[in-house]
Amino acid sequence: MNTENYVNQIVKHAKIASRSIASANTAVKNTALQYIAEGILSSTSAIKAENEKDVLAAQKAGLSEAMIDRLRLTDSRIGGMAEGVRQIIHLADPVGELLWGHTRPNGLQIQKVRVPIGVIAIIYESRPNVTADAASLCLKAGNTVILRGGKESIHSNIAIYKILTSALERAGLDTRGIQLIELIDREAIDYLLNADQYIDVVIPRGGEALIRTVVEKSTIPVIKHYKGVCHTYVDEYADLTMAEEICFNAKVQRPATCNAMETMLVHEKIAQRFLPVVTNKLRSSGVEIRGCDKTGKIAGNMKHAVEDDYYQEYLDLILNIKVVKTLDEAISHIATYGSNHSDAIVTDNVNSAMKFTREVDSAAVYVNASTRFTDGYEFGMGAEIGISTDKLHARGPMGLEELTTYKFVVFGNGQLRK
Amino acid sequence: MNTENYVNQIVKHAKIASRSIASANTAVKNTALQYIAEGILSSTSAIKAENEKDVLAAQKAGLSEAMIDRLRLTDSRIGGMAEGVRQIIHLADPVGELLWGHTRPNGLQIQKVRVPIGVIAIIYESRPNVTADAASLCLKAGNTVILRGGKESIHSNIAIYKILTSALERAGLDTRGIQLIELIDREAIDYLLNADQYIDVVIPRGGEALIRTVVEKSTIPVIKHYKGVCHTYVDEYADLTMAEEICFNAKVQRPATCNAMETMLVHEKIAQRFLPVVTNKLRSSGVEIRGCDKTGKIAGNMKHAVEDDYYQEYLDLILNIKVVKTLDEAISHIATYGSNHSDAIVTDNVNSAMKFTREVDSAAVYVNASTRFTDGYEFGMGAEIGISTDKLHARGPMGLEELTTYKFVVFGNGQLRK
DSSP: OOHHHHHHHHHHHHHHHHHHHHHOOHHHHHHHHHHHHHHHHHTHHHHHHHHHHHHHHHHHTTOOHHHHHHHOOOHHHHHHHHHHHHHHHHSOOOTTOEEEEEEOTTSOEEEEEEEEOOEEEEEEOSOTHHHHHHHHHHHHTTOEEEEEOOGGGHHHHHHHHHHHHHHHHHTTOOGGGEEEOOOOSTHHHHHHHTOTTTOOEEEEESOHHHHHHHHHHOSSOBOOOOOOOEEEEEOTTOOHHHHHHHHHHHHHSOTTSTTSEEEEEEEHHHHHHHHHHHHHHHHHTTOEEEEOHHHHHHHOSOEEOOGGGGGOOOOSSEEEEEEESSHHHHHHHHHHHOOSSEEEEEOSOHHHHHHHHHHOOSSEEEEEEOGGGOSTTTTTSOOOSEEEOOSSSOOEEEOSGGGEEEEEEEEEEEEOOO | OOHHHHHHHHHHHHHHHHHHHHHOOHHHHHHHHHHHHHHHHHTHHHHHHHHHHHHHHHHHTTOOHHHHHHHOOOHHHHHHHHHHHHHHHHSOOOTTOEEEEEEOTTSOEEEEEEEEOOEEEEEEOSOTHHHHHHHHHHHHTTOEEEEEOOGGGHHHHHHHHHHHHHHHHHTTOOGGGEEEOOOOSTHHHHHHHTOTTTOOEEEEESOHHHHHHHHHHOSSOBOOOOOOOEEEEEOTTOOHHHHHHHHHHHHHSOTTSTTSEEEEEEEHHHHHHHHHHHHHHHHHTTOEEEEOHHHHHHHOSOEEOOGGGGGOOOOSSEEEEEEESSHHHHHHHHHHHOOSSEEEEEOSOHHHHHHHHHHOOSSEEEEEEOGGGOSTTTTTSOSOSEEEOOSSSOOEEEOSGGGEEEEEEEEEEEEOOO
16 A cells, blocks of 8 residues: 555544544543553553664664654653653543533524544654554544654654554554554655645644744644743833742753743842842853843843744753843743743732733733643643644643544524525 | 836735734724724725726626626615724724743743734625725724725725725724735736735635636635535434424524535435425425435435535525435445535434434534524624635634634743753
């Protein structure tokens, strides 16, 4: 079978399966999730053996240590995968929720009901744990899923995928409810991204280049997360001790995450007092600082921040610092260089706080807290399939509800349009 | 200025204006809408004079009478435009609604707040009333809008557009909050559809070809409505008198609309009784019937429906009729040939009704009512900017709420991520 036919068959099967998966009740879906969690644990050694093939191939291909680390499945990571699936069992099933409803003057009863989206394609890169995570979240929300992982994790993905379909089968669900594209050639993605008759949404997870390609090629709606260029603005009315702790946490606690701070903006009135202290603390934790002219004058010898730096998602112990004259300048800086992800103000002044939360156009806007909290669990939404920097459909952490849509169900007794 | 620079300037201005338009309070937005409504009425003769240029050009170019009719602005249509804008004043402002919120164990207060989307591009074809409608809806929901109408209505659009910006100015709002692309070359659309840094969503309104082009070219999320291939299924348990009235209304009351019925599915057990009566009634109103073999045998001489007919949105007095063996066959037919728009079942049996509403994957699913009700006003949502057959973000009638998104606003007092 050639690639086109192969993909065609998968998308058609996904669409067919979506009718029964969408109607499956919560108990049946949870049973399947239970089998997935158990299957992952009982197949730990088989998964590790297949994963070892991927790791060896990656080493042979000379992939970076960081990339190989993302690829590697240890006992503890496999245990974490199973635990992640178990947690999804305990989340409320969003399907069937009545979102809105009323009776019209002509007697028509209109209900807006939450329903599964249908068929979701997930295109991801090296981390094989996405295979179990994403499939389980999609299943719980009543969706059929088509998985396309990175070629470097293909053996691991196939091993995990076998557990998924076997769980569907044991639970009495259509095994075509979860499908993995096992062909590793890139053409398969092209066919997938044009199957708009069968697939309802594409969620790419990975680097900016992957996401850009998906957006350009897809005729299917895409929910995406380009990058997190997050800011903390230290206002003239900030509690400087709190500001120091928040900025340190946002930069240092886990710099490789998308909600870590990349640029700190500091009001000029408190720059002289604040910058020496905070830069000392950051530097002592190994943070490289790139400052504007004023920052350099106040906090000593450092690399000069060039304009391009302000667009960077470093994902590393590097921080831009810029002194601003006003709150407005801070908001304008974020509008120009930010990525609409997570931005914070540290201030004791309620007017500054409200203006910032109103005018900063990001998925999450913080007052006096670290941007590191942007996360489904931390927001109390449960497991997330990603964080959207889009504005349509889903913004910020995407949990189970964001994997659903709605339909209007209308009950009448013979109403005719006049 | 070349086309690229021209479009670039418009999208940048739109983004800048979006900050103040998003923050404008309801009273100011309503004042601007009031000025728009008044301006349309007081400029009736100027609008008609410009519209006459478009109509003459269209006649010269040999456009169809139907197309020229869509283009033509009469006193009554201009009055209708003004009235449409006035109605938007009375709709509740969706911006600022608190959608969800709670306090986390660590004291973080998380609020999910409804906010404007930002910058919306509307690409539409001949009907110039869209210019006022779409701009007014976008403005009320706090969005900046970029309008790109059809070249055949350019004079009318410019005349209306002058009223819009003058109203913004008089209300003290940024006049760049509503912009019209006055260049008529197609290149302008290409630049627009790639301005994903500045535009948040594209809403195309027009024929399938326009929408397909937008979907293929755009790197910006698109909310669309391809077509309405709507079905009515007459169940074996239907009240046949009610079924006759509903089917007649769905086909004949206004056949050129997207929610009109294109295919009637009839259970074989009642076909013999139902088909002769209903086809007589339809034919007497000039409906051309294309039937399956069984329909032909029961209801006499008619065109045979070929497979391609079942995909057609006729928008005309033509109807496919197919006899089905089961409810499941009806649902499968709708899944294969339908457009996920509006589909109805006529039945007295609650199990058939519930199965149909659960399994038919359309924006609006009806029991015992005409599909013609799929409409923002009829659903009690107020004015609509279109009907979405997509599943993401907006499905079915798109009113003011569907022109908004949300953000998370988080208040802390120094919380750090552990």
